[in-house]
Amino acid sequence: MTDSHTRRSAARNQDIKHFLTNQRARVDPQLYGFSPLNRRVPGLRREEVAQLAAVSVSWYTWLEQGRDISISLAAVQRIGKVLQLSAAAQQYLETLIFGNAHPQPLHQELPAEVMAMVDALDPHPAFVRRANMDIVYWNRAAQSLIVDWSTLACEDRNTLKLMFLSDAYRTRIHDWEQAARQTLSAFRASYAASNQPQAFETVIADLLARSDAFRTLWNYHDVSKMGSGNKTIIDIAGRPNAFTYTLLQIAQTPGMHVVFYLARDTP
Template sequence: MSRNAAVKDFLVKHRAKLNPSDYGFSPLNRRVSGLRREEVAQLAAVSVSWYTWLEQGREISISPAALQRIGKVLKLSPVEQQYLNTMVFGNDAPHQAPTLLPAEVMAMVDALNPHPAFVRRDNMDILYWNQAAQMQIFDWSAIAEADRNSLKLMFVCPAYKQKIYQWEQAARHTIAAFRAYQAAGSNRDDFTAIVDDLTARSSEFRTMWDYHDVRKIGTGNKAIINNDGRVSHYTYTSLEVEHSPGLYLIFYLPSDQPQS
């Protein structure tokens, strides 16, 4: 999907989620759900034709202030607003993901054992992991290198999918984070290849991708179903490696949540 097409799809999806009554408009006699284009334009103090061109993905001149007003009308979260800004204005600090994993990063991951830790690129390719991650989270060595990707695994690897507690919620969260990384990344081919592959291989992915959710991963909770059927709970932290933009160390810590 091109940048302009992504902007169009994002705006249309979020406009459709809005309740006209919340803005003082009648919900009656509407052919589509949500606000009309002219209503968004009115509320954001931009011209109808200009907003229409933006939704159509045309190349137009736009100010950050106008885009911020549109985001406010659409009730975008801070992460969603940043995503829209990046898709429209581009990334001010483009970077290329490193081709070689620094030795000190691998040593750090190994030193974190017995806690699970692994290294992931911004496009969610898994590059390196310690023994605890292999035993407690997933054995990435058991699958083809081309599929060692957190997003791909959610949809094309049954062994991984069955380990994820509340899979649908986790899958949507992963897609939303992937979109945020995609908007900020400079090597767009790395992301496009994954989307194209999953689009061809998974109907579940096609459905969820069309929701156009956007969210960042920083810290959070993860639940993994063990081989004996019990659920292990973790908190996780994602840290970008300094001097290696686009490279993230993911660290899992067992939480005190009750197991089931």
């Protein structure tokens, strides 16, 4: 076993540990008829999760401690049900434990026809993003209405880095904390699904070193998938600009998406 594989396995076990601990703390014991009194920490106890999921306390404790143990999919699904996991969070947990049967590589080359399509979407903002949120290409509308990626160092042309490292961008995002948490939770889900974890770990290491806010939110272990949603961006005149956004998978380059913004009327 290589050193990199050993490190990756250890990191995966730590992710399982922290994810389960955080999710367990979020569950109201009263949902299952347990008293909320006399608890040192919020949420369910380990033995209560084990009881509800029909697994042994020792086995669940070892799983939550990040040990290498034999695990069945059915047991993991029962645990997810007890912890009230969303579909995205359940998939994330299963990917952490079992790996991804259909990993998405991070391709380097962007087809010319995709670039032409993104350009043609102008005056609507659009850009191309890798699974680790590196920005590969953008049109003029995205450059003027969202951010001028050309002014950033190549290594900082990343949605997650922009969210946490750019004070100027932060002031332009309505409800920044919610937007940051959504972006981070989508990044975490893509990280678990990728077969090129080093591309994500480079981003994580940089942000851990440079952003206190990232360090705080990273420890929440939120997980979600980003397919579409709403975002409000404040322009330089202080006016809110409301958009809906959609992510489109590029079939010939798995792991890359076109992100398309459509202006919408504010209420």
